[in-house]
Amino acid sequence: MSWTDDRVELLKKMWGEGQSASQIAKELGGVTRNAVIGKVHRLGLSNRAATSGAAPKAEPKAKPAAAAPKAEPKVKPAPKAADPEPEAEETQPAPKPNLPARKAIIPAGQPLPPQPSANEISPEALAKVSEIEKKAKRLSLMELTERTCKWPVGDPATEDFWFCGLPVQQGKPYCEAHVGVAFQPMSSRRDRRR
DNA sequence: CCCTGATTCGC
DNA sequence: GCGAATCAGG
Numbered sequence: 001m002s003w004t005d006d007r008v009e010l011l012k013k014m015w016g017e018g019q020s021a022s023q024i025a026k027e028l029g030g031v032t033r034n035a036v037i038g039k040v041h042r043l044g045l046s047n048r049a050a051t052s053g054a055a056p057k058a059e060p061k062a063k064p065a066a067a068a069p070k071a072e073p074k075v076k077p078a079p080k081a082a083d084p085e086p087e088a089e090e091t092q093p094a095p096k097p098n099l100p101a102r103k104a105i106i107p108a109g110q111p112l113p114p115q116p117s118a119n120e121i122s123p124e125a126l127a128k129v130s131e132i133e134k135k136a137k138r139l140s141l142m143e144l145t146e147r148t149c150k151w152p153v154g155d156p157a158t159e160d161f162w163f164c165g166l167p168v169q170q171g172k173p174y175c176e177a178h179v180g181v182a183f184q185p186m187s188s189r190r191d192r193r194r
Numbered sequence: 195c196c197c198t199g200a201t202t203c204g205c
Numbered sequence: 206g207c208g209a210a211t212c213a214g215g
Contacts, residue, residue: 003207020198035208037199042206046200145197 001030003039015040125180132177137165149175151182 007028014024022033144150149164150173166175174182
């Protein structure tokens with residue numbers, strides 16, 4: 001595969017969206033994440049709000065030539081020079097009784113989306129779930145990957161919310177236990193007349 | 195071990 | 206220009 005215009009375009013788009021190189025590579029197909037990264041650099045669109053793995057990395061070369069406060073030949077922005085009074089600036093002064101800050105978007109407690117927890121799930125599967133949720137890795141949304149169980153636990157409106165994070169079952173988005181409650185054979189869920 | 199981006203360097 | 210190999214880090 002080569003870098004056709006539209007492939008480059010997609011690359012730019014996705015990179016701009018903060019997609020990882022590997023994700024972009026998969027999307028494009030026919031290239032590795034290395035190829036993507038290489039291209040990204042060649043295109044000069046590197047720096048984006050530094051993610052994780054990408055460490056700042058001090059330039060191995062670049063001598064500390066100008067470490068001292070060099071006199072600016074040109075006038076730098078320097079909007080407010082010596083201004084003892086910042087005056088109009090945000091920073092709300094006092095009232096900071098500090099509290100749970102903003103929380104509960106939803107009155108945390110009542111009408112949660114129908115989680116397949118209660119009804120119509122095989123008891124043994126349920127048992128398994130509550131069991132493994134103790135061993136869950138409790139990942140945050142951003143820590144999820146393609147091989148971490150994406151089963152949500154808890155109330156999203158609360159601090160007590162996380163994703164299972166255990167190793168997923170091949171191809172599935174969930175770990176074995178959660179696959180059990182997520183994907184049910186049509187047979188078992190068919191008319192369960194209470 | 196999984197992942198991330200960065201760099202190098204032969205092609 | 207390209208990207209595998211390697212590196213460095215979470």
